[in-house]
Amino acid sequence: xxxxxxxVLSAVMxxxxxxxxxxxxKRNLDQKMVLSLTGLALGILIFLxxxxxxxxxxxxxxxxxxxYGSSPSYDVIFGxxxxxxxxxxxxIELRSKHGMSRMKISLLIAVxxxxxNLTEGLVFGAAAVxxxxSGVALVILVGFIIQNVTEGxxxxxxxxxxxxxxNALILLFFLIGGIPTIVGGAVGFYYSxxxxxxxxxxxxxxxxxxxxxxxxxxxFTSSERTGTKSLYGFVFIGFFIGLAVNLI
Numbered sequence: 224x225x226x227x228x229x230x231v232l233s234a235v236m237x238x239x240x241x242x243x244x245x246x247x248x249k250r251n252l253d254q255k256m257v258l259s260l261t262g263l264a265l266g267i268l269i270f271l272x273x274x275x276x277x278x279x280x281x282x283x284x285x286x287x288x289x290x291y292g293s294s295p296s297y298d299v300i301f302g303x304x305x306x307x308x309x310x311x312x313x314x315i316e317l318r319s320k321h322g323m324s325r326m327k328i329s330l331l332i333a334v335x336x337x338x339x340n341l342t343e344g345l346v347f348g349a350a351a352v353x354x355x356x357s358g359v360a361l362v363i364l365v366g367f368i369i370q371n372v373t374e375g376x377x378x379x380x381x382x383x384x385x386x387x388x389x390n391a392l393i394l395l396f397f398l399i400g401g402i403p404t405i406v407g408g409a410v411g412f413y414y415s416x417x418x419x420x421x422x423x424x425x426x427x428x429x430x431x432x433x434x435x436x437x438x439x440x441x442x443f444t445s446s447e448r449t450g451t452k453s454l455y456g457f458v459f460i461g462f463f464i465g466l467a468v469n470l471i
Contacts, residue, residue, distance in 0.1 A: 266461020308429020344407020
């Protein structure tokens with residue numbers, strides 16, 4: 224495949240995140256619907272952690288211990304990246320005088336998803352340049368497009384029920400989440416490395432893990448007034464949606 228073809232297809236992958244925009248920006252949501260959609264967003268984020276780690280574990284595993292075990296050097300690289308992804312965001316919040324506003328939570332979610340999408344772009348770019356748009360590369364393209372559609376929900380979740388005057392912000396945050404896919408596709412066309420992929424896998428997991436914390440605190444505090452049983456169900460449904468999409 225040619226470089227421009229990789230860019231176009233990576234853009235289709237990354238910008239498919241905007242397909243969820245009309246739902247995310249729906250107005251007049253009652254409290255139960257807000258909690259339901261936020262539960263779906265939480266489930267999707269939890270699945271993304273599992274999904275990225277499954278990719279990272281394949282890179283770290285080398286069967287060095289009687290057919291089991293992983294590479295110590297890769298383990299260290301991944302661990303340091305995980306630490307950095309979590310504590311960079313922790314440091315940002317510490318420096319914030321007014322706590323975590325909806326805007327800041329949405330932005331940090333977009334950054335975490337953007338790091339995850341960068342790794343997806345790297346995988347697609349490397350696969351497509353090697354075998355063209357067929358077989359594995361085609362499956363990766365279709366699967367990532369469908370997965371990226373679901374990623375708009377976590378980014379928009381802090382604004383559920385409060386979309387007024389935030390349209391431009393959410394459009395920008397969607398772009399922050401989607402553009403790294405294009406960057407990853409371009410880089411993957413020319414360069415592929417386990418170390419490079421592990422670094423961004425660790426950063427993505429660490430950052431997504433951190434942004435889950437304020438979301439969980441907010442949603443479970445709110446759910447105390449309406450009950451948590453349905454919230455548990457929607458978190459599971461969100462996780463299952465992520466899993467089902469990834470299996471396509």
